[in-house]
Amino acid sequence: MNRTPLQSLALYGTVILLAALILFPVYWLLVTAVSTSADLSQLPPSFWPDDAQWGTFAKVWEERPIPLWLTNSMLAAIGSVTLSMVVSVLAGYALSRFTIRGGHSLGLFILTAKMLPATLLVIPLFSIFRNFGMIGSLWTLVLAHSTLIIPFTTWMLKGYFDTIPRELEQAAMVDGCSPMGAMVRVVLPVATPGLAATSLYAFVLSWADYAYARTFLVNAPDSWTANLGITTMRGEYSTDWNEISAAAVFVAVPIIVIYLFLERYLVGGLTAGAEK
């Protein structure tokens, strides 16, 4: 592929312009977080903070329950990822390897589960959880998040297992492995990239949830997740935009780091399940 210098210029120009446009909101979040309140209430806005207030991060961390919110988010995510992965690794493997009666209708059903509006499901779940006195507990969130996650992870993993040749575990079984042993010792290690991608996706889904946290935990501030907590920082009449932005950085950074780290796997995993 040979480009004329003009074509190269056009290509790089477009890429840089577009990237700038896409990344600008994130940049603006950072600028806002380190701006003074006075800077933020003037026009024209300053696009480069001359007097960066890094202290806002420390202030928000100490004065707001951000460590608690982050811990809760982390616990809910770890809990629901663990639960969903155990369940959907088994199910995805079964759907990939065994002829299961009703497998197709089961697929259609999970497809429907993907279409369920969370706002519909949250109504009966609220009634059920309230009945068991589970409102306000992080365990409730773990269970609720797994409803979001399992339909996705099961099909992502099925798609991934389909790409792994059956001969692998057949060879292992000839060598004396039990079917379960073959899966655990041979297939799962080979599937590590797929497992990593799927877990990451599950983690993102749990971390991003707001609807369930708001419904089940709103009256239990000790269990607030980061997303729920941060919305409470938006005041009725005025909002300290620098403080809420600094808090938002704390909430967004873990997920962005994980994402950058595992991006390659993620794209493979996400499309393995969908693109067939």
Add this chain to the structure above:
Amino acid sequence: MSRVRLFDLARPSRQHLLGYILLAPAVLLVGLIIVYPLIISIDLSLQAVKLPRMGAPRAPFTTANYQKLFASSEFWMACWVTLKLVVVVTAGSLITGVSTALLVNNRFRGRTLARLAMALPWAVPEVIAVVIFAWIFDSSFGLMSWLLVTLGLSDGMIAWVSTPGAAFWAVAITMIWKGFPFVSIMTLAGLQSIPTDFYNAAKVDGANVFQRFRWITLPLLMPVLGVTLVLVILWVFRDFSIIKVLTEGGPLKSTQTLSIMTYDQAFGFFNFGYASAVGVVTLVICVVASLLMLGRQTRAMY
């Protein structure tokens, strides 16, 4: 393996059993937290109840919720808002997503970095995206109003979240920013599965860049785009966080979609029966719409 085991799952005749056993936890869990609640929802929508208690005797069967729903202008308004949002956000995400994917599919230095940058909004949680855009759309010192004023497109600062038309666009822009990377990621994967031989052959035959796009890229991308389109549409349909946190469905219900209406009827007014009816209707629309769009391609989703 000389031991005779009662449940020797390695025996070929028993292997399918193992399949069912492995599937059991998923079926059980999904049944418990998706199917059962769904049945309760449908049942609730057919009762005139405010806030139901589990275990209490079932209220008499009635279609009053649905009658009230179809007769209410609020419901039709919510349908209209949802439709507008679905069209605008899907079109915006599709155009931006496909064009960024085509762009970063070129070979150039820094391509990996460009790909990461263009998929970044996907990793930003919706609530955080809203925090960012709520400030950009701030009515007093927001960047967007200032930009429009500076460009001469607006006479004064716009009260985004208290002006119906403006609020709709604030929601739509936030959703497009958050939603297009998904299209981009899927398209890119689709593009990479097209063999380069096809392009080389077309070049030999003298096809120009537009012809190659029209006759090779587009047709081969269609299956992926179809699935992606449906997933994006369903996402807009179901979205709760972005609208709820950004505008609360207001002002004057101008951003109240079916999802927001479901939620507010249940947890704002405690009309659980009525809310369930809205939710069930939303679900039916989602299922019918996606089956219509996918048709025979339904299998492609898994």
